[in-house]
Amino acid sequence: MTVLTMENLEMHRKDTILFSAFNLSIDRKEIVAIHSSLNVRQALINIFLGKLVLVNGKILIDGKEISKDKGLYAKQIGICFFEEGMYERLTVLDHFKFYKQIFEFDQTFDQILHITQLDELKYKKIKNLTYSQQKRVQYARVLLQNPSLFIFEEPDLNVDVETKKIFINITKKLQQEGKSILVLTGNIESAITMADRVYRLHEEGLQPYEMGNEVIGEEQEGDSVMEENESIAFQFNKIPTKIKDKIVLFDPPEIDYIESNEGQSNVYIKGEAFPSMFTLNELEERLKHYGFFRCHRSYIVNLQKVREVITWTKNSYSLILDDKAKSSIPLSKTKMSQLREMLGLK
Template identity: 65%
Template structure:
């Protein structure tokens, strides 16, 4: 049985269609992410909490319709909101004890402290914690509730590297415990790094994002030969982008990275996005002579801008760029192997 099943769910806000009717299933031991706008995310959360009536479609948790079981969310659904309050004057341990008693939790407090890496902070008051440390207290709260369905809103937004690693370890624990995990985010890089499957939800409905690495085949040596010939095949030094009716030309070294979104490529320079007139595949071919690398199916990165390579889990990696916003770009497992070879690492 699926932990979460959504059937023909549709939402209008006044005269605006937020999302058209869609189906979605989340199984136990699965982590899925839905990438959407803030308005869509808020509407989904309010529906799950019963704050907004469901006029079209249905939401089922463990086979039970949430509109027919008004108190279902109190036991089976747990939500970690992006903007969530804590008791500033209490210590971390006071919070753990309070939540354990509130939810009559059977989880061991030391286990929760270990999972969230809050053990060294147990005597520290919440008002003395960093934002990232407070997020870990939020994670601890939801772990103690121990629902069937875990929902996280923007769990790794603005957190430090340690907290993001803690969150990924929590996800591995929840999968072992056969929980269903749904992540709601407006950041595609986070969705790709965190989840086993990624979906985009908008007015056209829901669409699954291709996550599999491109398959390697026996003809790959021939591709390498073609790559060696690319510098003589193209003679250009500008990348055109289009803004309104203007064509803007950029030198390749100016570009930080390129992202493909619904078939449209966007060139990122100093935190600003410019739609490209070329596809991602075309840009990959054109930019290889300038030190650009296809690090993921949906991303091309300027290797000269890469500052760090972060290993989150055995199959999850990110590149941190040396640009103004310190952008993080997903790196697929297959591409990680290629990058190590390029860097001369084993």
């Protein structure tokens, strides 16, 4: 059963195209992520809220057009905003009681307190919680609303690892209950970790996220080239990147990880991205002798920078790096098996 339908949806702002017309549907028990810029994300949210009038296109919830039935928003759509006002003088429990009256929630808070791990904090004032703990209160607020469609804006941005685990557990619970989830984010790593389907939305419209450009048999060909040029590879081990008119060279140990995005490989060093002059497959060959690991079709990681391996779900994993930002890199199921063998784990 389809819960959310977006038909021929497009948005222009003066002479700028925010996004061209696109179609998207989300079924029950499905998690879909849209990766976009801040402007596009805010426009989408304002469309759902009815603050932006659509010239073309429509949004339907359970087959009913929301622009023709304003009550659908309050009943069937729950939005967890990235920046959300909170009653800081209230305790967590009082916060819950306040929203219970608004949403006519007729159950106890025990289950919600447990899944958000706020049990021991329920008598603590909101203002005395950490940012991550406050984020859990925001998750709880939409759970109290209990809509058909949950929309989460940047749900795990700047939160700690424990809170990210909690959010993943919440999405699993909502799926089991037959709910639909739309994640709006500017972080492609988060989108890949959370969602069943990932899209990019921009001026050219909605496009499925390509998980790398691996070609069958390409690795074998690369191996033979590496053997022929092995002496050259060892003589010159720096990785060239291009910034405007300059070529910048980096030693492999400096690199944290590499991401392939729409055919462009970017080398990440201390949180900064440098466009590479090579494909991800070429970089994998150049770096495999320096402790780098192809952890995902779109990612190569420096294993010396990995601090934690986290299991989110049965098929969803991440590598947490030992950098200032505690970067989270997706780890595919097949690569997880390879990594366990490398680490000597059964």
